[in-house]
Each structure stands twice: as structure tokens, then as C-alpha cells.
Amino acid sequence: MTLAIVGMGFMGATHLKAAAGIPNLKLAVVSRDDKKRKGDLSSVGGNLTGSDNQVDFSAVRTFSSFPEMLLDPEVDAVDLCLPTALHESFTIEALRAGKHVLVEKPMGLDRAACDRMIEEAQKADRVLMAAQVLRFFPAYASLKQWVESGDSGTIRTATLRRRCAAPGWGPWLKDKAQSGGGVFDLLIHDIDMALYLFGAPVSVTATGYENLEKQIDVLVGQLYYPGFTVNISGGWHHEGYPFSMEFTVVGDNGTMEYHVRDTHPSLFQAGTPVSEVAPDGSIDGYQAEISYFLECARKNEQPVKCLPVDSARSVALALLLLESRTRHGEKLLCQI
Known part of the structure; x- marks a missing residue:
């Protein structure tokens, strides 16, 4: 299975580090930043866990745009680490492209946005999960x-x-x-x-x-x-x-x-x-969260441990x- 991590800010780098330890998982990265696509994460900061400044991306597929990545049939799922205002539109676009979606918390800016995301996941018969990592x-x-x-x-x-x-x-x-x-x-x-x-x-x-x-x-x-x-x-x-x-x-x-x-x-x-x-x-x-999402995606089963409707209620x-x-x-x- 190939997982594309979208966005290489603090959370994207955190998810990348966690996902790199998951056996038999192929990774892809989507970033508009040329340096980050080359594995230079020196500009990334955060409040919980750090990330290595330089990451070996030799075995990682890299994309400069989200639409480009969605066209790749080898990408099975996406992990959206983007500003909250982008969650709804990027989630819906990915679901319509046939990808399973893990989207960072908060799931959306309001309940209506979350409900629209859930509806699209049902229509697409894809797994949607919000990253309520706690x-x-x-x-x-x-x-x-x-x-x-x-x-x-x-x-x-x-x-x-x-x-x-x-x-x-x-x-x-x-x-x-x-x-x-x-x-x-x-x-x-x-x-x-x-x-x-x-x-x-x-x-x-x-x-x-x-x-x-x-x-x-x-x-x-x-x-x-x-x-x-x-x-x-x-x-x-x-x-x-x-x-x-x-x-x-x-x-x-x-x-x-x-x-x-x-x-x-x-x-x-x-x-x-x-x-x-x-x-x-x-x-x-983070590794447990991503592993659980990927297992649900492989089986195309609802993530009962972290249902999207629960995240919408949050x-x-x-x-x-x-x-x-x-x-x-x-x-x-x-x-x-």
C-alpha cells in the first residue's frame, strides 16, 4: 500500500516520521516546497516532537501538487496535514479520486463541513478517518x-x-x-x-x-x-x-x-x-493511529475506534x- 502525506509542516513531518516505521508501507510526499521535496525539513518546527532536518527521500515518491498525486494509481490513501480550512475540499477531492483519507484534526471548521465529508466517503465507498491521535x-x-x-x-x-x-x-x-x-x-x-x-x-x-x-x-x-x-x-x-x-x-x-x-x-x-x-x-x-487507518483502508472497513461521526461531534x-x-x-x- 502507498500512503501520500500531503503537507510537510510540523504535523506532516511528524506523520512522515511515524509512517516510516510501518512495515511494508510505501510513502509519497506532496509539497510545493522544492527543499522539502528533497528531504530538507530544517524549516519545520513544533511543540511536541521534532523531526530530523534531513530525510532520505530516495525511496519516497514526491509530488509538487495535489492533483498530480491524485492521478497516480499507485497511491492508495492520503494523509492530509493541511490548514483546517482546506480539510473539506481536499478530502472530498481525494475521495472522489478513489483514495482513502486520513485527515488531521480538527476534522473541519464546522459540523456541516464534517457531514459533507462523511457523505462523500459513503458515496465513494472509501475509508475516512480524522486523526484524533489522543x-x-x-x-x-x-x-x-x-x-x-x-x-x-x-x-x-x-x-x-x-x-x-x-x-x-x-x-x-x-x-x-x-x-x-x-x-x-x-x-x-x-x-x-x-x-x-x-x-x-x-x-x-x-x-x-x-x-x-x-x-x-x-x-x-x-x-x-x-x-x-x-x-x-x-x-x-x-x-x-x-x-x-x-x-x-x-x-x-x-x-x-x-x-x-x-x-x-x-x-x-x-x-x-x-x-x-x-x-x-x-x-x-502517531504510528498506532496511522497503522490502524491503513488496516481499515486495506480491508475497506469503517474505523470503529475513531469514526468520522465522532470527530464531527467533537x-x-x-x-x-x-x-x-x-x-x-x-x-x-x-x-x-
């Missing part, structure tokens, strides 16, 4: 198993946080017309994780502040479920602020906590020494929280 990170997979198995007992509260400096790379991120905004782009991970773990809330509230000139775009949100509340917070802070993601989930049978600096989550239980929760055979989350919930923020914390019913 579902594949080992620490969050351990949390999912703990909650879903019932080992947690009844959930009493949960907190999901994610913060970083306003990005110095990818200037499109600071353009709301292209990205939907920093909080939307960043916290979509935690919003999706809340839906993955607990389903849709009954209602939401959110407060926060946005001033992109001062490098501030923050949100503190509450998702109200019957009997418990999920807190989601974070966003962009000032230059130099380190990337951070974490969770704390409290159930009757214990508290599971994780910070990105930790190797594994910790489980705290009454009368028991704290223990690490290490998943079996865990691999890099977009809708993110926008609802932002609406509550603009209304200074007004409680809004969640109908997504």
Missing part, C-alpha cells in the same frame, strides 16, 4: 480501558488539560479563518477524549479570554453529565511557555493521573501503594464551548 496514545488508551472496564467504579469527576505557547510555526494557526482559533485547534484533543470516554454531556459552560496580539487564547470549560462534571482547560500562553498535557480522573475505586512528563499514568487507590499503569505492547501514538462540541465563552459562561444545552 485515542491512540498509550496513556489515554490505559485510561479508556480503566473507565470502560468498570475498574474505575462510578466516575465522580475528570479534568483534561492542554497548554502551550502561541505557535511560532504555521502562521495559519493564528488566522481564525484557516484554523478556527487556537483553543479550537488545541483543545479538540481533550474534547474528543471526553466524548470517547463518557459520551455527550447534557450541557456545557465555558469562560476564558482571547487576545492573539498578546499571545493569549485560553478556555476553562465544564461538561455536565448526570452525576459528574468533566473540566477541560488550556490554550495558548505567552512565548516560551512549555507544552503540557495531563489528565486526572476520579472514580469510586481510584484516581488515575497522567502528565506528559510521566512515562505512564499513575493509579492511586485507598490503602494501596501508588502504581504505574503500563499498557501491553504500546507503540508511538468539532460541534468545541464550537459550543467557544460559544459559551463568548456569552461569558452561559450554560448551553449540548445537542450534537
Whole structure:
């Protein structure tokens, strides 16, 4: 199978590095940048993982344009690592060309765009999946198993946080017309994780502040479920602020906590020494995500672990929280 990664910014380089470790996968790259097509990724930056400055592209098919790549019958699937505003049009074009599509998060700028993408995938009988990579990170997979198995007992509260400096790379991120905004782009991970773990809330509230000139775009949100509340917070802070993601989930049978600096989550239980929760055979989350998508594409089966309709609901919930923020914390019913 041949996978074409479209866009060689930070996420494209991250996906390239992960995909290079997948056995029996042929790679292609689409970039308008001559240097990047030659494997020079020295201009790429990011907040989570770096990329090697020079990459050997001798065995990689390279294309200077998206339409050129779509005409190549050897390309089976595309991995779209582009500004959010381009997701809908590029996804639909790829699906109509008979390609399976992995599209970076957020899936689209609004629910309507996501629904149109899903409809096209159904018409084309191709696999569509949004890259909600947190579902594949080992620490969050351990949390999912703990909650879903019932080992947690009844959930009493949960907190999901994610913060970083306003990005110095990818200037499109600071353009709301292209990205939907920093909080939307960043916290979509935690919003999706809340839906993955607990389903849709009954209602939401959110407060926060946005001033992109001062490098501030923050949100503190509450998702109200019957009997418990999920807190989601974070966003962009000032230059130099380190990337951070974490969770704390409290159930009757214990508290599971994780910070990105930790190797594994910790489980705290009454009368028991704290223990690490290490998943079996865990691999890099990006590699796991791409491998799962490719397996679904090979079988032409729906990605049940990360359905596109779930990603569309995450977009809708993110926008609802932002609406509550603009209304200074007004409680809004969640109908997504």
C-alpha cells in the first residue's frame, strides 16, 4: 500500500516520521516546497516532537501538487496535514479520486463541513478517518480501558488539560479563518477524549479570554453529565511557555493521573501503594493511529475506534464551548 502525506509542516513531518516505521508501507510526499521535496525539513518546527532536518527521500515518491498525486494509481490513501480550512475540499477531492483519507484534526471548521465529508466517503465507498491521535496514545488508551472496564467504579469527576505557547510555526494557526482559533485547534484533543470516554454531556459552560496580539487564547470549560462534571482547560500562553498535557480522573475505586512528563499514568487507590499503569505492547501514538487507518483502508472497513461521526461531534462540541465563552459562561444545552 502507498500512503501520500500531503503537507510537510510540523504535523506532516511528524506523520512522515511515524509512517516510516510501518512495515511494508510505501510513502509519497506532496509539497510545493522544492527543499522539502528533497528531504530538507530544517524549516519545520513544533511543540511536541521534532523531526530530523534531513530525510532520505530516495525511496519516497514526491509530488509538487495535489492533483498530480491524485492521478497516480499507485497511491492508495492520503494523509492530509493541511490548514483546517482546506480539510473539506481536499478530502472530498481525494475521495472522489478513489483514495482513502486520513485527515488531521480538527476534522473541519464546522459540523456541516464534517457531514459533507462523511457523505462523500459513503458515496465513494472509501475509508475516512480524522486523526484524533489522543485515542491512540498509550496513556489515554490505559485510561479508556480503566473507565470502560468498570475498574474505575462510578466516575465522580475528570479534568483534561492542554497548554502551550502561541505557535511560532504555521502562521495559519493564528488566522481564525484557516484554523478556527487556537483553543479550537488545541483543545479538540481533550474534547474528543471526553466524548470517547463518557459520551455527550447534557450541557456545557465555558469562560476564558482571547487576545492573539498578546499571545493569549485560553478556555476553562465544564461538561455536565448526570452525576459528574468533566473540566477541560488550556490554550495558548505567552512565548516560551512549555507544552503540557495531563489528565486526572476520579472514580469510586481510584484516581488515575497522567502528565506528559510521566512515562505512564499513575493509579492511586485507598490503602494501596501508588502504581504505574503500563499498557501491553504500546507503540508511538502517531504510528498506532496511522497503522490502524491503513488496516481499515486495506480491508475497506469503517474505523470503529475513531469514526468520522465522532470527530464531527467533537468539532460541534468545541464550537459550543467557544460559544459559551463568548456569552461569558452561559450554560448551553449540548445537542450534537
